[in-house]
Amino acid sequence: MKSFVAKKQDINQEWFVVDATDLILGxxxxxxxxxxxxxxxxxxxxxxxxxxxxxxxxxxxxxxSGRKMDQKMYHRHSGYPGGITSVTARRMMDTYPERVITNAVRGMLPKNRLGRQLIKKLKVYAGPEHPHEAQQPQPLSLA
Incomplete structure (x- = not known):
């Protein structure tokens, strides 16, 4: 028996669209x-x-879920001493709701160059419209 290793010509990448309305972040x-x-x-x-x-x-x-809107904090650092900035999840949802989902998914991917390649295949939009109709994405139900 030989182990199967996927090659570039074996891979069929499809497009899926997910409606995040009333879904729990995690x-x-x-x-x-x-x-x-x-x-x-x-x-x-x-x-x-x-x-x-x-x-x-x-x-x-x-x-x-729970009280995470007020208790969950997002941190970023400018690289300078004392340059840490912390924001609650509620404030992040008001200003950049796309980053909340992107950060959650990024934390679940590998922390290497493959993970950096995978996160580029995630497209997040705050509203119901997206510019990827040409790819004919299939709806994906997670409810």
């Missing part, structure tokens, strides 16, 4: 990360990008 992010990685396919290979493209629309309508 559950949405884990399923999106699974699709980006390609773990739902039989040809999954850990070191090869076998995943699909995922478009998330209505990112401003996601939910967080």
């Amino acid at each position: 559950r949405l992010a884990s399923e999106v990360a699974r699709r980006l990685r390609g773990k739902h396919k039989a040809i999954f290979t850990p070191n090869v990008d076998t995943g699909d493209f995922v478009i998330v629309v209505n990112a401003d309508k996601i939910r967080l």
Whole structure:
């Protein structure tokens, strides 16, 4: 028996669109990360990008369970001493709702060059419109 390793010509990458209205952030992010990685396919290979493209629309309508809207903090650092900036999830949802989903999915992907390649296949939009109609994305139900 030989081990199967997916090659570029074996991979068929599809496009999916997910409506994030009233979905819980962590559950949405884990399923999106699974699709980006390609773990739902039989040809999954850990070191090869076998995943699909995922478009998330209505990112401003996601939910967080419990009191996370006020307690969850997002941090970033400018690189200078004392340059840390912290923002609550509620404030981040008001200003940049796309970043909330992107950060959640990025945390569930590998921390290497494959992970950086996979996160580029995630497209997040705050409203119901997206510019990827030419790719004919299939609706993906996570409810």
